[in-house]
Amino acid sequence: MTLPTSTASRIELKDFHLATRIGTYAPGDTVPDYHALDLTLWIDPDLVLIAQDGMAHVFDYDPLVVEIERLAADGLYATQERLMTRIVQACAAYPVIEALEIGLRKFPVRAGSGSLGVRLLVDRAQLQRMRGNEG
Template sequence: MVATATIELKDLVLQTVIGTYGENDTVPEAHVLDMTLSIASEKVFVSEDGMSQVFDYDPLIAEIDHLARDGHYETQEWLVSRIAKACAPHPEITGLDIGLHKRPVKDGSGTLGIRLRLDAQDLESLR
């Protein structure tokens, strides 16, 4: 059996402004990020305790926060594309699944979102 590993980020509320809304439109209270990174298994199944053994995801989370705060976005798709491009330079990342949704959608309820999945070949083309 081949070992696989992921790093999972769930329910991160981004400080961002996405979309253009009219007077009677529902303006989202939150844009929420879920992201799963497929990663080299040796970065999760480690032989000793130490940051040099693992993928340091803190700089990537800081970059995502920076991108989210980087002005007004017309679409969720553009922010997700920028996040994917920020992941690409990390050779340890062999795949990703990014979901971004906003809430509420209408009358104080619902979520609406998008999802992008990239495999190793997709990421390699971005490098």
């Protein structure tokens, strides 16, 4: 087992079912029952290793989750990638998020079986570039 060389902290949202519509389907195509989001946010360990209990000392992720739900329900998306991009942009609005990994999967792929998804890792430099482009 390899031990970490520095302290790191993550917030993890796993298998979060989104109320979203993605893609267009012809008659006979398998239409997904649902899309699931996996989102890992790297944040400063000082927001996890806290000296006293209280929301003022941690990252309050609830507003971000509400925004993700709003984005997911914001009309029809042609691709999973577009919804993912909008979620990454929402994450970039929070300076405490240092990096992130996002995955979005649809279920099923064919005949009630499997999942198909896209995964993206966004490092600190890319988030900083996104923040610099906001105006």
